[in-house]
Amino acid sequence: MTIPTTMRALEQTSLKGPQDMRLVSDAAVPTPGAGEVLIRVEVAGVNFADVSKAHGLFGDGPQPPYVAGFEAVGEIVAVGEEVNIPTVGARVVGVGEGAFAEYLLLPAAGAVPVPDDWTAAQALGMVVNWPTALAALKPLGRIAAGETVLIHAAAGATGQAAVVMAKHYGAVVIGTASAGKHETVRALGADYVVDSDADDLAEQVLGLTTGIGADLVLETAGGAAFAASLQAARRVLGRVVVFGLAGGEATVSNGDLVYKHQIQLIGLNIGVLIQSAPEVFGALMGEMMRLIASGVLVPSEPTVYALADGASALTDLETRKTVGKLALRP
Ligand SMILES: NC(=O)c1ccc[n+]([C@@H]2O[C@H](COP(=O)([O-])OP(=O)(O)OC[C@H]3O[C@@H](n4cnc5c(N)ncnc54)[C@H](OP(=O)(O)O)[C@@H]3O)[C@@H](O)[C@H]2O)c1
Numbered sequence: 001m002t003i004p005t006t007m008r009a010l011e012q013t014s015l016k017g018p019q020d021m022r023l024v025s026d027a028a029v030p031t032p033g034a035g036e037v038l039i040r041v042e043v044a045g046v047n048f049a050d051v052s053k054a055h056g057l058f059g060d061g062p063q064p065p066y067v068a069g070f071e072a073v074g075e076i077v078a079v080g081e082e083v084n085i086p087t088v089g090a091r092v093v094g095v096g097e098g099a100f101a102e103y104l105l106l107p108a109a110g111a112v113p114v115p116d117d118w119t120a121a122q123a124l125g126m127v128v129n130w131p132t133a134l135a136a137l138k139p140l141g142r143i144a145a146g147e148t149v150l151i152h153a154a155a156g157a158t159g160q161a162a163v164v165m166a167k168h169y170g171a172v173v174i175g176t177a178s179a180g181k182h183e184t185v186r187a188l189g190a191d192y193v194v195d196s197d198a199d200d201l202a203e204q205v206l207g208l209t210t211g212i213g214a215d216l217v218l219e220t221a222g223g224a225a226f227a228a229s230l231q232a233a234r235r236v237l238g239r240v241v242v243f244g245l246a247g248g249e250a251t252v253s254n255g256d257l258v259y260k261h262q263i264q265l266i267g268l269n270i271g272v273l274i275q276s277a278p279e280v281f282g283a284l285m286g287e288m289m290r291l292i293a294s295g296v297l298v299p300s301e302p303t304v305y306a307l308a309d310g311a312s313a314l315t316d317l318e319t320r321k322t323v324g325k326l327a328l329r330p
Pocket residue numbers: 046047048049128129132153154155156157158159176177178181196220221223243244245246247248268269270271317318319320321322323324325
């Protein structure tokens with residue numbers, strides 16, 4: 001197969017937001033270095049982090065101009081030195097910078113085979129949303145059967161997986177979502193759905209838990225909802241796993257933790273977890289594969305946009321119009 005030298009790609013040209021993304025047709029096709037594989041992108045995953053990066057709000061994020069996107073599925077068309085597996089021809093999903101393009105480099109060690117009978121789009125989620133949701137629930141959140149878990153953005157890509165897995169582990173699930181998305185969350189098996197914009201979010205959760213609070217909170221809402229999440233967590237034994245800040249930064253002081261919110265506060269970044277605790281990640285992926293094999297986690301059906309419509313996809317995600325996973329097809 002002949003690999004071209006240039007390709008179409010979506011370039012972020014400012015830090016003012018996704019509207020400043022433009023389609024270019026002369027981006028350089030990268031060459032795999034040692035330990036890397038080059039895939040021909042079939043479909044790229046859209047993540048909330050892409051929105052954060054477009055606004056310059058992602059810690060250590062790229063400076064414009066940069067090819068956006070970081071998650072994709074595709075066929076391996078070339079491998080670098082020291083790569084024995086996976087081989088050319090394999091279909092893999094992985095994470096690498098510059099996924100909104102026709103070709104993408106992935107670290108060979110992080111390229112996960114697409115299950116045989118899954119489409120490319122269905123495999124999106126396997127390396128970002130699902131492991132993140134599972135990490136928040138299990139190794140970090142220590143979910144146990146009978147416990148109550150509050151899951152923000154429960155109709156979103158990460159939240160949907162979290163709802164399904166939390167129910168599988170025997171938890172009582174309270175999901176939050178915008179008004180038009182409640183039915184989606186209920187259909188996934190959530191026991192209760194609370195409006196994510198509700199001013200009395202904490203009071204509602206306390207009401208649903210006989211005043212005790214949620215044993216575990218998956219906190220991605222940020223902004224004003226962050227304080228509500230802390231308020232809604234069970235005193236002393238309750239865990240709040242913080243892994244997103246869609247509504248913006250929020251603070252908690254040492255005084256708050258001593259006098260107001262006596263809860264267990266845990267930070268999660270899946271990239272750092274992979275780097276700093278590979279044994280935890282390995283166990284996590286093993287568990288995820290078991291959940292897939294047993295039919296608990298089923299392939300998702302992302303909403304697919306054309307690559308040229310990437311800015312619209314990111315804007316829809318940012319303005320809370322979307323349900324489930326979004327994808328771009330180059
Ligand atoms: N730390 C990590 O490693 C990691 C990895 C993956 C994802 N995440 C985080 O997990 C969260 C979900 O990511 P995702 O890619 O799956 O996105 P998503 O959940 O599909 O979409 C984001 C959702 O967040 C909710 N939301 C709440 N407050 C919002 C606000 N002020 N602005 C926009 N949306 C708001 C919206 O749902 P409603 O309108 O229904 O409330 C929105 O649909 C994000 O915060 C993301 O950064 C973190």
